[in-house]
Amino acid sequence: MTYEVDSDESQALDEHSETSTRPHNPAIILNQPPNQPGAQHLTRQYWDxxxxxxxxxxxxxxxxxxxxxxxxxxxxxxxxxxxxxxRLSRAKQELMEERERSRTVERILQDIRQECRTPAVIPMLLSALEDS
Incomplete structure (x- = not known):
């Protein structure tokens, strides 16, 4: 968003642009003359x-x-x-669904890794089959 600057302010900006620093005066940044009430000027700027x-x-x-x-x-x-x-809402919804699927797959992968490190389910299944 750009703001118009008065000629005096423009000259001040030109002087500062040579050193590539911007003045930190809020009146210049918001194009607000120092003697004008803030709300009135901002309202006019809003409608512009x-x-x-x-x-x-x-x-x-x-x-x-x-x-x-x-x-x-x-x-x-x-x-x-x-x-x-x-379209943006639909894309956000799809992103949330994809993240949930990714978390589910990660949990399954963790279970598989755990089972490979310390087998528990497979031996229990084998013993259950043997007992029947």
Missing amino acids: IRRQISTLAVRGEALEQRLRTLHIRDPDIYLSSPALSR
């Missing part, structure tokens, strides 16, 4: 960003429409935010 998001969303839809007219076959281009969220 919301307008930018809306503008970019409209531009994205226009580009998507142009891609459709060019018959672009990449289905991921046309996914909406809810569709992307569903």
Whole structure:
């Protein structure tokens, strides 16, 4: 995310960029003049960003429409935010299931290794077969 900087602040940033250090003044980082109340400025900045998001969303839809007219076959281009969220949720669920399967296989492998080191089950099975 980028923030616009006033000309005085820009000059201050240019002076500091030569030494490749950024000023640690919060007023410069948040584009907040020192004499302006914080909440009022942040509210205005919030609504500016919301307008930018809306503008970019409209531009994205226009580009998507142009891609459709060019018959672009990449289905991921046309996914909406809810569709992307569903796909991400599904991928997270699959990851959790895969991790659980991996843990199960690890436990089985540990049991096999233990049985190979100190046999207990096989001799018990053999003795049970002999007794019957």
